[in-house]
Amino acid sequence: MNKYVITGINKLTGEREAVTKPHSEWKTRELRDKLAARQNCRSAYKCLKVEPATQEGDL
Structure with a gap:
C-alpha cells in the first residue's frame, strides 16, 4: 500500500x-x-x- 503526504511551500524559507x-x-x-x-x-x-511519501523519506 502506497503512502502519501501533503507538501507545501514554506512562506519563510521558500522550500517545499x-x-x-x-x-x-x-x-x-x-x-x-x-x-x-x-x-x-x-x-x-x-x-x-x-x-508519494517515498519522495520525502522518513519524517
Whole structure:
C-alpha cells in the first residue's frame, strides 16, 4: 500500500516541505481539501500538493 503526504511551500524559507505524516491516498486528499479550505494569509504554507511519501523519506 502506497503512502502519501501533503507538501507545501514554506512562506519563510521558500522550500517545499512535508506538512503531514504519511497516510493512504484518499485520506491525504481529504486532509489536503480541509487544509486548502482554511488557507489564509496567516498560514505557514502555500501551494499544497499530494505527493508519494517515498519522495520525502522518513519524517
